[in-house]
Amino acid sequence: MTDDTTTGPAVLDDPAEDPASAPADDPGDRTARAAAGADPRDLPPVRFWPALDLTAVDFDPVLAELMREGPVTRIRLPNGEGWAWLVTRHDDVRMVTNDTRFSRAAVMEQQVTRLAPHFIPVPGAVGFADPPDHTRLRRAVAPAFTARGVEAVRQRSAAALDALVDAMIAQGPPADLTERVLSPFPIAVICELMGVPAQDQERMHTWTQLILSSSHGAHLSEQAKDEMAAYFTDLVRERHDSTAEDVTSLLGAAVGRGEMTVEEAVGLAVLIQIGGEAVTNNSGQMFYLLLTRPELAERLRAEPELRPGAVDELLRYIPHRSAVGLSRIAMEDVVIRGAQIRAGEPVYVSYLAANRDPDVFPDPERIDLERSPNPHVSFGHGPHYCPGGILARMETQLMVDTVLDRLPGLRLAVPPEEVPWRRGALIRGPEALPVTW
Template identity: 40%
Template sequence: MNPTATTEGARDSAGPARAEDLAAALLTQEARRDPYPFYARMRREDPVHRSAQGIWYLTRYTDVEAALGDLRLSNDRDRMTRAYTALGGDLKALSRLTDRLGRVMSNTDPPDHARLRKLANRAFTARRVESLRDRVQGIVDGLIDEAVAAGPTMDLVEAVASPLPMAVVCELFGIPDEDLPQVKTWFRRFGRLSEDIDASEAAIEQYEEYLARLVRRRRADPGDDLISALVATQAKDDRLTDSELLSTCFVLITAGDETTTHLVGNGMLALLRHPAQLARLRADPALARPAVEELARYDTPTQAIVRVVAEDLTIGGRTLREGELAYLFLAATNRDPERFHDPDRLDLTRPGNRPLSFGNGPHFCLGGPLAKLQAEVAVGTLVRRLPDLRLADEAALDWRPNPLQRRLTALPVTY
């Protein structure tokens, strides 16, 4: 166990009095444009910070790395709901969504999590992911062809980064091409859950019914797709229930969409802002794979993940009490100078690069290898095929107002 995650020698959980709440600073417009100076200040002044709401903010690499593997920090749906309710949160939208999803890998703890993940791992193998490389390349080339034909400017997020993961996941799960527009519509409605609960829930219900029909078809006529592979696991010793199978399909199809989109978007923005690194990648296409690891470190789409304290523990000398929420800021750890030399510098050949962008421990992102493959192909192809690619309007850049996510609304470029 990391010494920062022991249960002895803690000082009072309230910590030192502060003139201002560092966590509140992350909600400002300035932090929305660039949160990294705020993370640096938090790491320096109060790396295990308790906000005015009573939520813990962890920003050091060693603390977060240890926390991700500590089972006293839970991802259980019921615990999470109780913690948010205790803070006075309105969980109407969240609870209706999680009730539909049931108990899946992403909101369970061991032993249920280990059992469900083992079953998904049987189907979602590295070999299966790598077998998609040629198909991903074809999709990327097609998207770039369409964008170039449309004119001298494009929104790179809308033209390439957004449609890519949806097309790839439909390929992986055997979703017919003609169903893709409808699936995209459902996904857009999921994203408006907090704005229109009824419309979002209706979309979830329709999508769930659609997946159930696909599962029935694969049982009757299996294919070489991921749904067929998951269906096949029901004959194994660790049997998936019908509900767990459907929920697993839902989560695996849905989860990688936004993350992959903004890994490509944020990564391309970083390269366009660092022309020397962009030129380096253009001169050596073999750098594409390590480049994606560095781009994910430099500006990860998932800025933070949430855990709830299941048992009192001490991190960095602060006692976290059962039932409290902890935000683990992956993005802050990725710029921690105790772990990364000159962390604010983009370096596509950075040695020993092990960012926490996709988590760590039992909940390490299952779809991480697929997201990295898509980003590797997309970034490498854009750099190679569009030698004059540049930002159209730096001042127009904006990010969605969510401090736990780093997602561009658009990336206008010329080429």
């Protein structure tokens, strides 16, 4: 965090005055507003939020400045059009994300200002669906992601993790913890949960790496996505009358019962299969924290009973993503803390900001391994709450247990400032985590 206002967001001319950059809204409403003259609302300035290549676990200084400015501000991001509202307080974030007056499906119809350069919404994609469609898609796979469903893959996940750590130890230090453990482990776990047969897991690993890495070029990435989709199409079709509880069987059965189309099922399967990337990057930040603040790792080695709560505190603290994710569109006029949001206007929430709300988390900048209660929103809130939340916690706890206990002398193999960080990425994390022991 910094108080240096020069790193804060720049004020733009108010695009509310500029119809070309204003978000699309109901034409009738627009005419009425034009007749009424300039926007009569007392609007906060629009702040430009550039894409920053932040390193380590630094909190975004622009977001810090926006939080200081007020609970509801306005932002413009590097891509898309116009401006959007930004909501940062914990209770407001929970309200917006759990209120049907804010729609995800409506985002498909606008070029909302955004961080990501490309906006290729896939019709039927779970992130852009509203209830009841969204509920229908999520319900089909829900059993695999419950505590019981996740528990069913814990033993095999632990064995897979041990095998990866065995191999790393056998080869000897130094090693890249990301390459050897943090990247392959979530892929192995998700293959279990998806019901991908063991002999196909290597292929799945290769496709996932190609889809997620930009270094091989867009063409190879697209091709890998098509191949993965073709693979899941076959698997889902084969499993149309399955009663098993892995994700592809659940999807196959839902297609068999006519509850979703094959395309919807395959779209969801691909999204879930590559969702483990979030765990790789998030745990990369987590191990960076544990390796650069050895007092935290020592405490967790000495008091293992603290680990479940500590993982949640680290999840709260970690700046998981750059800027903000997907917006929502207000479907009617809504007032939040005095800010008059009009129907048709886009609204972003920041889960990262909500996790630092001092009214909910006393001394929010401090990592308190015993923080309780800890109602963080790192996995989101409301209907779009991350389906992988319980799974990600299980994976992260296994990695913390295994790595801390099996490698008592683990330390960074390079000075902290030489750890390479992902650049231009939506999800933040180390490119590699060179370690020795």
